[in-house]
Structure formats: structure tokens, C-alpha cells
Amino acid sequence: MLHLLLPLLLFFSGVRRSRSAIVESLPGFPGHLPFILETGYVGVGELEEVQLFYYFIESERSPEDDPLLLWLTGGPGCSALSGLLFEIGPLQFDYSNSSENRPVLKLNSYSWTKIAKIIFLDAPVGTGFSYATTWRAYNNSDMSSAAQSYEFLRKWLVAHPKFLTNPLYITGDSYSGVIVPTIVKEIYDGNEAGREPPMNLKGYVLGNPVTCEAKDISQRIPFGHKTALVSDELYESTKKDCNGDYVNVDPTNGACLTDLEMVSRCLEKIFLGQILEPICSVISPNHTRLKWSRSILDETIINIVSMPQQSRPWCRSYNYLYSYIWANDRNVQEALHIREWDRCNESLSYTKDVPNSVVYHRYLSKTSLRALIYSGDHDLAILYVGTLDWIRSLNLTLLGPWSPWFVDGQVAGYSILYAVGIKYNLTYTTIKGGGHTAPEYKPKECFAMVDRWFSYYPL
Numbered sequence: 001m002l003h004l005l006l007p008l009l010l011f012f013s014g015v016r017r018s019r020s021a022i023v024e025s026l027p028g029f030p031g032h033l034p035f036i037l038e039t040g041y042v043g044v045g046e047l048e049e050v051q052l053f054y055y056f057i058e059s060e061r062s063p064e065d066d067p068l069l070l071w072l073t074g075g076p077g078c079s080a081l082s083g084l085l086f087e088i089g090p091l092q093f094d095y096s097n098s099s100e101n102r103p104v105l106k107l108n109s110y111s112w113t114k115i116a117k118i119i120f121l122d123a124p125v126g127t128g129f130s131y132a133t134t135w136r137a138y139n140n141s142d143m144s145s146a147a148q149s150y151e152f153l154r155k156w157l158v159a160h161p162k163f164l165t166n167p168l169y170i171t172g173d174s175y176s177g178v179i180v181p182t183i184v185k186e187i188y189d190g191n192e193a194g195r196e197p198p199m200n201l202k203g204y205v206l207g208n209p210v211t212c213e214a215k216d217i218s219q220r221i222p223f224g225h226k227t228a229l230v231s232d233e234l235y236e237s238t239k240k241d242c243n244g245d246y247v248n249v250d251p252t253n254g255a256c257l258t259d260l261e262m263v264s265r266c267l268e269k270i271f272l273g274q275i276l277e278p279i280c281s282v283i284s285p286n287h288t289r290l291k292w293s294r295s296i297l298d299e300t301i302i303n304i305v306s307m308p309q310q311s312r313p314w315c316r317s318y319n320y321l322y323s324y325i326w327a328n329d330r331n332v333q334e335a336l337h338i339r340e341w342d343r344c345n346e347s348l349s350y351t352k353d354v355p356n357s358v359v360y361h362r363y364l365s366k367t368s369l370r371a372l373i374y375s376g377d378h379d380l381a382i383l384y385v386g387t388l389d390w391i392r393s394l395n396l397t398l399l400g401p402w403s404p405w406f407v408d409g410q411v412a413g414y415s416i417l418y419a420v421g422i423k424y425n426l427t428y429t430t431i432k433g434g435g436h437t438a439p440e441y442k443p444k445e446c447f448a449m450v451d452r453w454f455s456y457y458p459l
Helices: 002-012 080-088 142-159 176-192 213-218 220-226 232-241 254-267 316-327 330-336 358-364 384-392 443-454
Strands: 019-023 037-044 050-057 068-072 091-093 105-107 117-122 168-173 201-207 281-283 370-376 403-407 410-420 424-431
Touching: 037 142, 050 080, 050 142, 068 080, 068 142, 068 176, 080 091, 080 117, 080 168, 080 316, 080 443, 091 316, 117 142, 142 176, 168 176, 176 201, 176 358, 201 443, 213 220, 213 384, 220 232, 220 254, 220 384, 232 254, 316 330, 358 384, 370 384, 370 443, 384 424, 403 443, 410 443, 424 443
Parallel strands: 068 117, 068 168, 168 201, 201 370, 370 424
Antiparallel strands: 019 037, 037 050, 050 117, 091 105, 403 410, 410 424
């Protein structure tokens, strides 16, 4: 293996080395961490002007054999620390024992690191702890972000050659539904062209994925009708008056605009991420709007920092305040070897130049890769009905009926399996009761899902 890496090592020797460190303890967590955590920066792009920050966590089961995942959080611009602390990582906040000034961490019983090694990457530049050394380098797009993430992975694997033979999966959720398949294509094409290092790419995993924002948003009204948020009468009227198009609305079509206003009133108090929860937004301690996904509906901003605690209605967003307090603590930043942090950077200089990522899924369906796509079925931001529509548009071969799968004797979701010959296969599943994104709401079910899928078992 070493002789294959020598040309690449010589090439990279002319640029700055990656900076990394092993973190053995963290403020808020009692004692030493019971897993291996490495943090660091890898320089990418021209003159390594972009410095991408990562958290790497070893598998707690069999590091030699378990798959390696590259994880990207959505946004664009939301930190990978969100995925680590609120979704699939080994740590989470202990809300019952935390206070406003003293967040406490505990272990996550359903961490995906129990079965896989995970690189949580802050991408694109300007996300989380990633930064650029010039203002020009902060200008980014879907395509350039994917290319930089691919370059990051190449350099990271050169620095960690023992993981080159592990099965590799590119994973993420929300807006990374645009970026992940683009990266997968980069890796696949790179392997075909003989680029070093060769990667043992096996497939990709996407949760609640953005694919085409306009089409994703257009599904909110049909989904609202399916879930009884919009009445039969209003749905039929809106569908008729708007000719089935709820995004590109003719401004002179008064009947359609009136219907859409009534639909907005039906949905205005509902949290887009979980239809069973109330809507609310907050101002973070540094007065940055705390919001993980963009919405066509305006949200009321509540400064809960100055609001008396006894008068606060509960909202999920309040949980996220702990991440601001914790990640911007000087002791935490010294432990992680990083600088100032923002959960979701709303001021990115970012161009969305991949209007529809289905073209990449269609390309990848001609390969021998595997794909797992999952959706929380209570997500009003990126609807499962829209995701199922674009999967069907790939015209894959259906291998079995839409059917339930179970965890502890309870329905955990409904899944369906597609394939192309004996090569490519795609599993799609809903997560019953899950929101945006599903692992935050249903960690046990999502852990069972990936544990079975990575092991090539039926859900």
C-alpha cells in the first residue's frame, strides 16, 4: 500500500501539512472520553486558502473492519457539530442536568459511531470552525464545495492510510442532499480515472435530502392535505386555482393567491421540522438568528435570552442554545483547538449552481454502488412524498412492495427497495414520527436502520 501512496505523499509534501490533535476530554463531560476523537484542519484549494475543520471519531466496535463515513450537515452553512451533538454522534446534551451557563454532556446510546468511523466535516468554508485565509476564498458554490470536500477526503486518507481499505460511504442530510451525490460522482470518476489514493467507495446515505428546492417546497400543500393540516375543500380549491403549481404563481391570479394565503394560515403556527411541534425561532447569545433551514414562511424571532424562563413556551430550538454556549466557551475551543463558532452561518457567500441533484442520482444508478435514502414522515420542510417522487423518476426496478419494518415490535417506518440489475440498489424508507432531520427525533429507529443496512440485512 505504501508504494501506491508515495507519489501522492511527494505531491502533498510541497503544501502545508494538516493540523490535527487527539482530544481526550471535553468541558461538560465527566472524565476521559470513552472513544477516540481527533480534530483538525485540512487545507484545500489554491494555496490551501480554505481550511476545512473536521471531527473524526473512531468506531466503538471494530475500527479495523467497520465502514468509514464522511458526514456533511445541511444548510448550506450548518456546522457538523450539529450532526455530532444533536443527531448521530456519541455525545449529546444532558438537558435535565444542564443550566444556561453550564451545559452538561452525556453519551448517546444510539450513536452511529458504535458501528462506523465518522468524519464530521465543516463544509463549505465559513461553516462551523472552517475558515479561509483570503476574502476571495470565501466565495463558494455547490460544485466548488463538492470539489473541496473531495480534495479534503483525498488528503485526509493520505494522512490516515490505514483506513483506505475500509468501506467508504458519503453521508449527510438536508441541504447536503445536493452536495453528497456530487461528491460521490467525484470519487467514483476519480477511482475510474486512477486518481490517488484509490477509495473503497461502496455507496451513500442521505436523510431528509434537499434535491430540487422548488419541487421540494411545492410538495408542502399536498403533504399538508395528506396529514390533515389542510382541509379537503381548501386543497381542492388551491389545486384548481393554482393549476397544481404552488411556487411559480402568476401574480395576477387572485384566486390562487387567496388560497395560498389561507394555506399559510393553516401552517403558520406549525414547526416545519416536525408538524406536531409549535413554530418558534430565537436569537442566539451572539444575536445571530438561530435557524437550521431556510423557509418560505417567515418566523417570529423571540429573544429568549431576555425572556423570563417561566413564561417561555417550549420549543425545540431552545435546545440548540446549549450548543452556542458550549462551543463558544474558551475552554471548549482550547480543547478542540478551534476558534469562534456559529451553528448555522446565514451570511455565506454561496451560489446554488446545482438546481436539481437528481441528475447525479441518475448517473450513479448506472454504477455498482448502494444508496440509502430516509425521511422523517412528519417533516414539513423536505417532504417524504417529494423524495419518493424523484426516486420513482429514476425508473429503477422495484424489488418488493412498500412495507413496514420494526424496532422492538413497533412500526419504525415503511421501506421499499429498488435496483438496476445486480449492481446498483437503492433503499428508501420513512422514519415513523421523525422530523427534520430524523435521527434527532427517532435516534433508536435510525440507529437500527443504519446498523441493518450497513450489514446488508433487510430493514
